Every structure is written in structure tokens, then in C-alpha cells.
Amino acid sequence: MALVSLTDVTKSYPSPEKGGAPIVAVDSVSLEIEAGDVFGIIGYSGAGKSTLVRLINALEPTTSGTIEVGGRTITSMPERELRGIRLEIGMIFQQFNLFNSKTVRANIAYPLQVAGASKAEIATRVDELLDFVGLADKARAFPDQLSGGQKQRVGIARALATSPRLLLADEATSALDPETTQEVLQLLKRVNREFGVTIVIITHEMEVIQSIATKVAVMDGGRVIESGDVFDVFSSPQNPSSARFVSTVVKGVPSPAEVAVLRERHDGRIVTISFRDGGASQSAVFLDLANAGLEFELVYGGINDIQGRAFGHLTLAIRGADAAVDAALAQVGARAEVTEVA
Numbered sequence: 001m002a003l004v005s006l007t008d009v010t011k012s013y014p015s016p017e018k019g020g021a022p023i024v025a026v027d028s029v030s031l032e033i034e035a036g037d038v039f040g041i042i043g044y045s046g047a048g049k050s051t052l053v054r055l056i057n058a059l060e061p062t063t064s065g066t067i068e069v070g071g072r073t074i075t076s077m078p079e080r081e082l083r084g085i086r087l088e089i090g091m092i093f094q095q096f097n098l099f100n101s102k103t104v105r106a107n108i109a110y111p112l113q114v115a116g117a118s119k120a121e122i123a124t125r126v127d128e129l130l131d132f133v134g135l136a137d138k139a140r141a142f143p144d145q146l147s148g149g150q151k152q153r154v155g156i157a158r159a160l161a162t163s164p165r166l167l168l169a170d171e172a173t174s175a176l177d178p179e180t181t182q183e184v185l186q187l188l189k190r191v192n193r194e195f196g197v198t199i200v201i202i203t204h205e206m207e208v209i210q211s212i213a214t215k216v217a218v219m220d221g222g223r224v225i226e227s228g229d230v231f232d233v234f235s236s237p238q239n240p241s242s243a244r245f246v247s248t249v250v251k252g253v254p255s256p257a258e259v260a261v262l263r264e265r266h267d268g269r270i271v272t273i274s275f276r277d278g279g280a281s282q283s284a285v286f287l288d289l290a291n292a293g294l295e296f297e298l299v300y301g302g303i304n305d306i307q308g309r310a311f312g313h314l315t316l317a318i319r320g321a322d323a324a325v326d327a328a329l330a331q332v333g334a335r336a337e338v339t340e341v342a
């Protein structure tokens, strides 16, 4: 069952200029986020990602459309009931948003105090969370004494304090270096696996989606332009804007400018062969070419691993008599997708 369900959700803001057209930040978005998903929402700055998050945790009302969280329609809920819903939703932020005047322990305890938990309950839960995020030795430290990665771990512990079912992460790793980013993403993976928390991760970094998400929605101009399994969107993006995102992490098909450089550097016919999990193996394709007596070398591309499933595009320069190359490519074409690029 979907934990979060959006149906035709639109959010617009009045124009800053008198009489101007309203700014449509989120435009007719429909999405289903299943319980247990790590759901990535990716898009360039201004695509509407943060606005969408503020609608899901009911910090702002929608202009139209319906949002359900845990089977309850939050778009028509009175504020008193929304407070209960917000306790089921944890949130982490790019700038961590910790209280600098409180210790790590007090930061993590804060949501439990607001929720009215007893002192004993708070102490037990905070100890559990400090252990979980690996910061038991920093309980008395203040945020200023921590690194960025440690601050985000405190942020995660605080977001989990009230045992939410849903964690919203808004650019949670954008202020961190690549190594620390991976540490935080691995911790989020554990949050998902060990506590069964559904995670919605908003980012403009495709690496984040590649490392952790199972599903992805690509946003552009307030709309969801493509969504689905991360593997499917990465291996065959349907929309040009999604393809641009994918190309930031996947070395795939050479651009026309790159083809021109390859042409200058390599003799023979230049051909891209696309592989996909469950399709032809590379060795079968190479064997076809070798058996035809052709010489070939890999000149561009690579194989990508998306959470244990492989796909990729390999561009080869193939040398041999034209008829022999044609016959071999016809044979390879029966196994994998073949595109002659030059």
C-alpha cells in the first residue's frame, strides 16, 4: 500500500508583481510512494522539490489536489490533527538545523520532550539513537564541535526520535564532501532496512539517487516528467531532461563532439553496443566479433552497477573487411542493441 499518495497536486504562489501570473511551484503532480521505498526526487534548482516536501509534511496547504499519508487525507485535515501526522514524519536538512546552544543529547531529546515523553523514556531512546548513529561519545558535545557528517548524524537521530514511519531528506548531503556523503547515505540505508522507515530523498545530485534510491521521480518546471525504478530510469531514460541527469553519472553513448574526437583517433567502424541486465553477456558479443576474425578495441563507455544490476554502453572501434563487419554486427544485433555512430 502506498504510504504517501499524491493526486493531481498543484501549489501556486501569488506573483511578486501586482497583477502578474501566479508562480506555479508544483504543477499537477501525481505520485505513489510505497511503504519501505527509498524514493528519490531529483531536479534542477527551482524544479519544485522543496515545495513538494513542504506539502507532504503539511507545512503548507496545497492549492488543489489531494495528499494522503498513511491512508489519511492530510489536505483537508484540521491543524490539530496535522500535529499528530507531523510526529509520524521526520525531516533532515542541508544545513542540519540543529540547536547550537544545546548538546547533541539535548538536540536528539527535543522532539521527545515536545511529544510529552517521560524523562526515563527520553533517556533510553536517546541512548539507543546515539548508539545507532555512532555518536555515543559525543553526547555532551555541542554542534559547533562536530564535523558536517557528525552534525547530519545528529540530525538523523533527532528525526528518528519519535519513531516516524516516513523520513524526508531535503538536500541532506549537499553540504558534505563525497566521502562523508557516502557515510550519511549508508546510514540512511540502515534506517530504511533496520527500522523499515520509508525515505523520500530530495536532491539535485544523481550520485545520491544511484547510491540509495529504489525509485525515482524527475521534476522539471513543477512537473514530474519521469518516474519509475531507478534501474529503468538510469538505463533507458525516456525524457531528454532525465537523460541529462543520467549522463552526469553514467558514461554512456558518446556525444556528437566526442564521436568526432573518436573518429580522429581510431580507424575502423565505430559502434556502440548497449547491454542490460538479463540481456546478452559481454563475452558472447566479444566472441562473435573475434570469431568473425575482426580486430576491435574499446574506445568509450563503461558498465554501471545500480544496486547490483548492471547495464552499460560500450563503444568499439572495429576493423576488418566491411562485409565481415556487417555480418558480425548483424549477429551481435540479435543479442544486444547496436548503434553505428561513425
Ligand SMILES: Nc1ncnc2c1ncn2[C@@H]1O[C@H](COP(=O)(O)OP(=O)(O)OP(=O)(O)O)[C@@H](O)[C@H]1O
Pocket (backbone or CB within 6 Å): 013, 014, 023, 024, 025, 043, 044, 045, 046, 047, 048, 049, 050, 051, 052, 204
Ligand atoms: N514561498 C514562496 N513564494 C513564492 N514563490 C515560491 C515560494 N517557494 C517557492 N517558490 C517558487 O517556486 C519554484 C519552486 O521552488 P522550490 O524551492 O520548490 O524548488 P527546488 O526544486 O526545491 O529548488 P532548490 O533546490 O533551489 O530549492 C521556484 O520558482 C520558487 O521561486
